[in-house]
Amino acid sequence: MAKVAVVGAGLMGVGIAHAFASAGHDVRLVDVSSEQLAKAAKTVAGILADGVRLGKTDEAAATAALARFATSESLTDSAMGADLLVETVSENLAIKTEVVRKAEAVMAPTGLIATNTSALSVTEIAAACQDPSRVIGMHFFNPVQKMKLVELVRGLATTDAAVARCRDYVAQLGKTAIVVNETPGLTTSRMSAMAGNEAMWMLQEGAATAEDIDTALRLGFNHPMGPLELGDLTGWDTRLSVLHYLHSTLGDKFRPCPLIIKMVKAGRYGRKVGWGVYRYENGLRVPGSGLRGSQL
Numbered sequence: 001m002a003k004v005a006v007v008g009a010g011l012m013g014v015g016i017a018h019a020f021a022s023a024g025h026d027v028r029l030v031d032v033s034s035e036q037l038a039k040a041a042k043t044v045a046g047i048l049a050d051g052v053r054l055g056k057t058d059e060a061a062a063t064a065a066l067a068r069f070a071t072s073e074s075l076t077d078s079a080m081g082a083d084l085l086v087e088t089v090s091e092n093l094a095i096k097t098e099v100v101r102k103a104e105a106v107m108a109p110t111g112l113i114a115t116n117t118s119a120l121s122v123t124e125i126a127a128a129c130q131d132p133s134r135v136i137g138m139h140f141f142n143p144v145q146k147m148k149l150v151e152l153v154r155g156l157a158t159t160d161a162a163v164a165r166c167r168d169y170v171a172q173l174g175k176t177a178i179v180v181n182e183t184p185g186l187t188t189s190r191m192s193a194m195a196g197n198e199a200m201w202m203l204q205e206g207a208a209t210a211e212d213i214d215t216a217l218r219l220g221f222n223h224p225m226g227p228l229e230l231g232d233l234t235g236w237d238t239r240l241s242v243l244h245y246l247h248s249t250l251g252d253k254f255r256p257c258p259l260i261i262k263m264v265k266a267g268r269y270g271r272k273v274g275w276g277v278y279r280y281e282n283g284l285r286v287p288g289s290g291l292r293g294s295q296l
Contacts, residue, residue, distance in 0.1 A: 001025055002169075003108075005078040007099050008088035009033070009040040009071070011272075012116055015144025016086055018044045021069040022057070023172045028078035029071045037071040044069055047145055079103040081111075084169065086138055088116040091241045096120065097128035104129045112162055114138035118189040119242040122155035122182050132157035136166055139186060142233065151186050152179045184249040185242070192230070193242050193254065199227040200257040203277070203291060210277045210290030228277040228290070232270035240264050 002025045006017040009031035017029040021044070031037050048062040057065075072078045079085055085103045089095050100113050107113070113135045115125050126135035137153025150170045152163055163179060170177040180186055185193060199213050208216070214226020231239050239260065246254035263269075263276065270276030271283070279289035 002083040003081060004028070005030060005075075005082045005085045005103070006088065007031075007075060007078075007085065007103070008090075008116075009036045010088060011142055012140060012144065013086075013088040014040045014043050015142065016088060016116070016140055017069060018047050018065075019140075019144050019173045019175075021065045022048070022061075023174070025068065025172075027069050028082075029069070030073070030075050030078045031071070032073060034073060037073065041069075041071055075099065075102055076106055080106045082107045083110075084112045084114065086114045086116060091117060091120060091238055091245075093120055093124060096125050100125060100135065101128040104131070110134070112136065112165060114166065116140055119185050119193075119245050121184075122153050122158070126155045126157055133159045134162055136162050137182070137186070138166055138170075139189070141188070148175050149188070150175050150177050151188065152177050153186060154179065154181050156182070185246050189242060190246065190250075192227075193239065193246055196227040196231045196239060197243055197254065197257050197260070200231070200259045203228065204257060204259040206292075209292045211288075214290075229285075232276035232278055232280075235269045235272055236260055236276055237264050237269045 004020045004025045004027045006013050006027060007030045009029055013029060017027045021027045029037065029040055045066060048066055051057040052059050052062050085107060087096055087099045089099055096115060096117065104113060113129065115122060115137055116139055117137060118139060122135065122137040126132035129135055132155065135155055136158050137151065139151035139153060141147035141149055152166050154163065167177050184190065202208060202213055203210055210228050214229050217223045217226045240256055243254055243256040247256065267273065268275045271280050274280045277291050279286040
């Protein structure tokens with residue numbers, strides 16, 4: 001059983017913490033917000049209860065997983081002696097480097113430091129550490145309990161041993177790992193950002209309604225979710241941050257659609273605030289609420 005610290009109690013952090021606790025590891029979920037941690041604990045309990053109700057896990061296993069999960073506002077206490085730290089904080093290089101720098105000082109000497117970044121440089125994040133060889137990208141997908149893929153990202157100093165150990169962790173979670181060399185946007189984030197950005201350009205131009213654009217991708221390409229629905233789930237503030245980074249590193253093909261910028265300025269980040277391309281009430285999308293060209 002490994003001691004795992006997960007930093008950041010947003011959607012991804014909660015899902016990752018649940019996954020490791022369910023796989024038999026001792027997990028501490030860290031956040032500066034006590035309110036967010038309380039919400040996270042309730043969410044983890046709910047995911048486990050749903051698993052029992054749907055027959056995906058037995059009650060004893062769910063109870064044991066919940067007993068292995070705890071929350072904390074202290075990064076230092078949670079990372080003390082940890083075998084693995086996964087940071088899922090905001091897509092901001094300064095914040096991420098501060099987290100890994102503080103964590104490295106108290107973790108187990110052989111502990112791995114993983115970043116769940118979807119676009120930032122693993123090498124730059126690792127540069128904040130005394131030993132960058134044990135830093136790796138470990139990119140999960142939302143919702144973590146349903147998505148089977150994890151991208152393992154090699155930074156410049158990441159060792160083969162670190163990759164192999166992370167592969168083992170991913171296998172224990174019942175997921176599949178792919179290994180990619182560091183590149184802006186990795187594989188999936190790069191393709192997803194382009195699809196979501198193009199969908200917003202189409203919406204802004206009035207090519208089709210939001211509902212019809214999403215339906216086209218779901219039924220025409222068998223995507224489980226349309227690009228605008230996915231943007232609402234991910235958060236357009238996060239999407240915009242990724243697009244700015246890809247635009248600066250890969251060029252004009254990733255120039256953010258002005259509609260995304262407008263929505264972020266208006267605070268319409270998506271599902272987490274109840275309003276993005278679509279409106280949401282009690283966590284559910286309001287039928288017929290998608291933006292249309294005439295509204296823009």
